[in-house]
Amino acid sequence: MAGQPEHKTPGGSESPEIPGDAINVGLLGLGVVGGGVAATLLEQRDAIAARVGRPVNLKKALVRDAARARDAAIPTDLITTNPEEILADGDIRLVVEVIGGVSPATQYLKDALAGGKHVVTANKEVMAKHGPELLSLARQNRVNLLFEASVGGGIPIVGCLMKELQANQFRSIRSIINGTTNYILTRMANDHTDFHQALAEAQEQGYAEADPANDIEGIDAVYKLSILAGLAFHHRVAPEDIYRQGIAHLQPQDFRYASELGYAIKSLAIATLENEDIQARVYPALIPLGDMLAKVDGVYNAVEVEGGLCGRVLFHGRGAGRGPTTSAVVGDLLEIAAKLDSEPAPAPSAAPGAASPPERPWRIKSIDDLECKYFLRLNIADRPGVLAQIARILGEQNISIASVLQKDTNPAAQTAEIVITTHPARESSVQKSLELVANLEVVQEISSLLRIEE
């Protein structure tokens, strides 16, 4: 669509060949993504009109500070600082929200839906926290609420779970859905930089914010996993249902040991459905080097879903940035626009999600019940019998050791670093045994506890 060679002046009049009234769009937010959406609507006006069947007209764009410099291509008369110029305008049938954050975005979305406007949002935090309520409001008002851009940027996973892959019952989602952490971990793995250096680089490159907590502590990934799990399992998985661990404690030697053992370390967002139990977690974990997810490098994202019919399907692409997010937002916008009829309220059957399946009877399982292999890195006193003491405690908790690496002996301090991998064990047993191990006089520090996801 973006390929029409000729295009009209931004804000120009309707193409004469295109029948039908224009569809007026209100844009909430004109930052990086909002600018991309506005530019696409203005520059690709004719191509979009040809695709949709009538013009799609950017009527107003909400900004916080009207004085701030904008892309010169956006006419100033489109810009407003008053949300009511969009939310209360009966001629605007479709609202795009790219402000981010919970407030005031949530209220804007509610007002738009309650006012019978279709909505496209890129807001993962709002969809994770208030998605069910907003989707229900959309159904009541017989309008669409689409949110492809809320997860995975240019990766079309949201739409695929709702449409192309809807015939499947999904058993698992395994994903890398935070580009910032993946960039940091890739640097740490490939170039042996430490966490703080890799983070500083990510900030220089513009991949990490000045306050990086949302990314490196896994909060952003939790929001996204909450959205994906809800779509895949037809059951609410709230952010607080998801176990979360950040990446700041990882050290270069974790990557070195993992690699020796045949694994990469990636921050994974995983949700599984097994025997009516959903378990969801975001943490750095070891995955076999041969796994496709181990090959996802830098700021790229990947999502692998496993469905009853389709088997494992993996999506790989850019998870953030102006272009990919604009692709997702405009894709949603065109999908709604192409189906809008001339009536103000479309028939319920025309609204995707109108006939949403009922919530399933699944239970949310605690991280304590997780069963997987573990990777432990410990600093211990370098003397005989230490491993035996640790092994005894693990054995008493029914944890069987798979391998032991002893490295980096420090003769001056008389300490050594050991890495233990286990056979599948229960999280609660592992945690309990680690408490006991930490209390051993010969153990200086439990430096890492990572799960092995195979």
Add this chain to the structure above:
Amino acid sequence: MAGQPEHKTPGGSESPEIPGDAINVGLLGLGVVGGGVAATLLEQRDAIAARVGRPVNLKKALVRDAARARDAAIPTDLITTNPEEILADGDIRLVVEVIGGVSPATQYLKDALAGGKHVVTANKEVMAKHGPELLSLARQNRVNLLFEASVGGGIPIVGCLMKELQANQFRSIRSIINGTTNYILTRMANDHTDFHQALAEAQEQGYAEADPANDIEGIDAVYKLSILAGLAFHHRVAPEDIYRQGIAHLQPQDFRYASELGYAIKSLAIATLENEDIQARVYPALIPLGDMLAKVDGVYNAVEVEGGLCGRVLFHGRGAGRGPTTSAVVGDLLEIAAKLDSEPAPAPSAAPGAASPPERPWRIKSIDDLECKYFLRLNIADRPGVLAQIARILGEQNISIASVLQKDTNPAAQTAEIVITTHPARESSVQKSLELVANLEVVQEISSLLRIEE
């Protein structure tokens, strides 16, 4: 959807909670995929009704031989050998075609569309050869024609090009879309088997047909690439516009040399749009080992599209088989069913593709104009000055040599095998120089000519 624990007797009555008349479906073909579709519709009846908003009822299934043994779960009164019982039944609003082949499927599809029935097809050959005509017939009759299952099995690439990624102008498609050849090439690369042995194994495993020509000669991939390129570039790319080379001439040493040079060999289906020129080709080629496509093994498929906004997005999954193909067919079917209103003919705006963008002004470029690096394997006389003669001919055609490997000298026959890689060169120049090289008295055989896709 497939997860509802309880389900009714196949063919049972409508769920009382679900309002609305049932949507009657006719199924053309009851082979592996047809059986999967029928089983899903019958076994997941309640879950589908909840999702769609009313029951989806499998009314008839066309078979060639009524006496053949079927899945016991399919009631015999649903089976017919007369296509008119589906095509002429006004109560059937949606037809699923999973027969395959051009005839009689094309006529059935035309009859169904002309009769105002929505159609879901898995037929790549028909969509590649007659897609534009059928889509136009669908638009005239204000019905949907969806064909997710025609390319990539469980990979939702068809729908994503039409919907989720529609905001993009695409610059390229690079794909592995024939699982049979990918299985054979994976075996040849990993286990040094020769082509005939790997093919025999693929046949034993059920991955290759008794007559494997369609797969190993690249015909199947040409059909699929024709469909994908048409969707991505909004321009017809007919099967005959696509350059095609099979894999039967590859030998184990090609994989060995490629690997030494840092490449894998994969049968790629590639289409590019550059400066208004489309170029499309299916052939075995070298790709860098670090490329995601190099990691696609066995019967898996992968499609990577590059869009102006989304950048590179890669899809990876199972490209064939009952489950993945059923996932695609039922996904299309549910998408249509969820939007069907009670009127026999839906409004044009409700039909995806109703406002199809106009065909673009692109030109189809011949393989002669391709420019890439090349990999040549030659058998030559093992004596001084031979390489100089070959290098002179290449130089006269403006082809610059990047590397030369000389291996596998056979002292008895006084021959040697050399592998030459070139810097980017024009296909027509390479072909012309190879004619001249082949005529050299010192050259016994040009064993391989492969392109390097980077």
